Amino acid sequence: MVSRHNLSHTFEIKGRDFIKAGSASINIKEILRELGIDPVIVRRVAIASYEAEMNVVMYANKGEMTLRLNPKVIQITLEDEGPGIENIEIAMQEGYTTATDEIREMGFGAGMGLPNIKKNADMFELKSTVGKGTSYNIVFYLNSKGNS
């Protein structure tokens, strides 16, 4: 059992690397599971981080995702270097996508990613600068029952 205090892990994500895509989120899931976190929360964190990770792989050049944990919250932050999002409000709508055919062939790009992060998280902040990149701040409360 690892201490739940001040746990922090950072994962590098490479854009266009479809072979490794998702491996950081699988790692996060394993870490949380080994810590004995409620499986319902682990699943929500894993889904949200996987969606965010896939966004970096699909749209950005690279990104850095960090898992932080304290006795009250699990936090996933992600900073990517990429094209950014022009209109976050529109990007958050279900079904809105700018995916290429290649991305769709991978089974993604249905415009469900960002709404699904929001659905699984207790708090989700998204900031973006066009031409620079996007940052995600996704928070899960350990004492919550969740909303999915």
Add this chain to the structure above:
Amino acid sequence: MTLRELAELLEAEVICGEHHLDEKFERAGASDLMSDVLAFGESGIVLLTGLANAQSVRTADIIEAKAVVYVRGKKPNKEGIELAKESNILLLSTKFFMYKACGLLYSREIVGVRNLK
């Protein structure tokens, strides 16, 4: 239904994860779109898909699916199979098309994921 009965019903080949065959399951979901699987998939389901890439295995792992059944005779590539072995997931491949595979499961009282609210 056990996963072994599922394999027999769909005349499926076991690609990896044979040791899971005696486990039971009650629900299944079918999609080629991993975005939908992530949004609507449930823990413990059998996932039927025609998308045979490594992402189908990672998505199944993330949602904690019991098994993945590839339809239309598809099989994941070596990377996908290695990933499934690492993640300890049962992979099956059936020659049946999606419609028939789902119909057979439904006729044996395997229900789908919960409807949208």
